[in-house]
Amino acid sequence: MLAAARAAFAERGYDGASIRAIAGAAGVDPALVHHYFGTKDALFLAAVQAPVDPDEFLPAVLSGPPEERGAAVVRTVLRVWDGPGRPAALALVRSAVNHERSAAMLREFVLVKIIRRVIGSLDMPREEREARGALVASQVAGLVLMRYVLRLEPLASAPAEEVVAAVAPTLQRYLTGEVTLPTRRD
Amino acid sequence: MLAAARAAFAERGYDGASIRAIAGAAGVDPALVHHYFGTKDALFLAAVQAPVDPDEFLPAVLSGPPEERGAAVVRTVLRVWDGPGRPAALALVRSAVNHERSAAMLREFVLVKIIRRVIGSLDMPREEREARGALVASQVAGLVLMRYVLRLEPLASAPAEEVVAAVAPTLQRYLTGEVTLPTRRD
Numbered sequence: 001m002l003a004a005a006r007a008a009f010a011e012r013g014y015d016g017a018s019i020r021a022i023a024g025a026a027g028v029d030p031a032l033v034h035h036y037f038g039t040k041d042a043l044f045l046a047a048v049q050a051p052v053d054p055d056e057f058l059p060a061v062l063s064g065p066p067e068e069r070g071a072a073v074v075r076t077v078l079r080v081w082d083g084p085g086r087p088a089a090l091a092l093v094r095s096a097v098n099h100e101r102s103a104a105m106l107r108e109f110v111l112v113k114i115i116r117r118v119i120g121s122l123d124m125p126r127e128e129r130e131a132r133g134a135l136v137a138s139q140v141a142g143l144v145l146m147r148y149v150l151r152l153e154p155l156a157s158a159p160a161e162e163v164v165a166a167v168a169p170t171l172q173r174y175l176t177g178e179v180t181l182p183t184r185r186d
Numbered sequence: 187m188l189a190a191a192r193a194a195f196a197e198r199g200y201d202g203a204s205i206r207a208i209a210g211a212a213g214v215d216p217a218l219v220h221h222y223f224g225t226k227d228a229l230f231l232a233a234v235q236a237p238v239d240p241d242e243f244l245p246a247v248l249s250g251p252p253e254e255r256g257a258a259v260v261r262t263v264l265r266v267w268d269g270p271g272r273p274a275a276l277a278l279v280r281s282a283v284n285h286e287r288s289a290a291m292l293r294e295f296v297l298v299k300i301i302r303r304v305i306g307s308l309d310m311p312r313e314e315r316e317a318r319g320a321l322v323a324s325q326v327a328g329l330v331l332m333r334y335v336l337r338l339e340p341l342a343s344a345p346a347e348e349v350v351a352a353v354a355p356t357l358q359r360y361l362t363g364e365v366t367l368p369t370r371r372d
Contacts, residue, residue: 103335134332151293155320182349
């Protein structure tokens with residue numbers, strides 16, 4: 001079931017993949033998928049092997065005022081990566097960099113479970129939300145890469161709050177500030 | 187020789203590794219290393235398997251005025267990644283994410299061959315240069331990850347100049363603007 005779910009989410013995206021189709025590909029009854037995983041959301045989390053469920057920490061990020069959201073995002077990312085979930089998070093990044101399908105899964109995870117919720121609460125057109133979300137993701141991903149993977153100093157050992165102070169203004173601009181938005185060319 | 191060079195650069199860093207020690211570890215005469223690679227710099231480039239030699243494009247980045255350096259950095263990164271060097275650059279990133287030693291090599295490469303030169307021309311204390319350089323590297327690395335590895339839209343397909351317009355102000359702030367600098371804790 002998880003293999004079928006990974007294939008479906010990677011190929012058709014979160015929105016395009018249905019529990020019915022995943023069950024069909026796995027040769028089981030859709031009721032069995034529901035029995036094991038409950039919702040499509042829970043099946044997706046299990047398929048991605050996410051180290052944490054964003055639903056556990058996103059409410060705290062979103063509870064503050066919009067003008068402090070940049071700092072809240074950085075602080076939360078560092079808390080997850082400085083916590084016990086780091087090995088699993090690192091495994092997820094490694095897998096995404098190594099395999100196209102894992103990259104597609106992680107992209108869907110970042111898009112559906114994080115960006116949509118962090119930006120979803122801001123009142124703006126969908127295309128603007130996607131563009132701002134991708135810019136936020138680019139700074140967050142690079143921070144993680146430098147602090148936890150390449151371990152480039154001083155980012156590797158600096159106290160979390162110093163990193164928040166340095167990077168939060170960037171995220172705040174991407175979230176709510178003045179930005180020339182990149183547009184998709186299909 | 188390359189294996190010995192990789193071990194030395196990863197363990198002792200670019201500054202700490204000497205051609206004499208590398209030759210010793212490889213069981214050859216230092217003159218042979220010089221004969222094959224010329225300088226320590228050239229040996230380092232070969233050991234990293236860098237897709238491009240930063241010396242070829244950094245002069246163009248550094249020739250403009252300091253207040254346009256952020257845009258010049260993004261433009262140059264996109265030119266390299268949109269060019270024929272992408273597969274080799276991707277291989278470098280994959281290797282760094284998978285192996286500690288490769289991560290150390292890439293960190294040295296980013297630090298010695300790129301950050302030092304881009305920021306080296308700005309007049310400020312060494313610690314400030316390192317902190318600003320690491321912040322620049324974090325945004326650049328994340329942009330590369332989202333545009334070329336995860337292929338997150340609209341960053342994946344947006345025209346280069348739109349990406350430059352969106353991200354350059356971030357790099358400009360990290361390079362020369364007001365930033366609370368993160369500090370190393372050893």
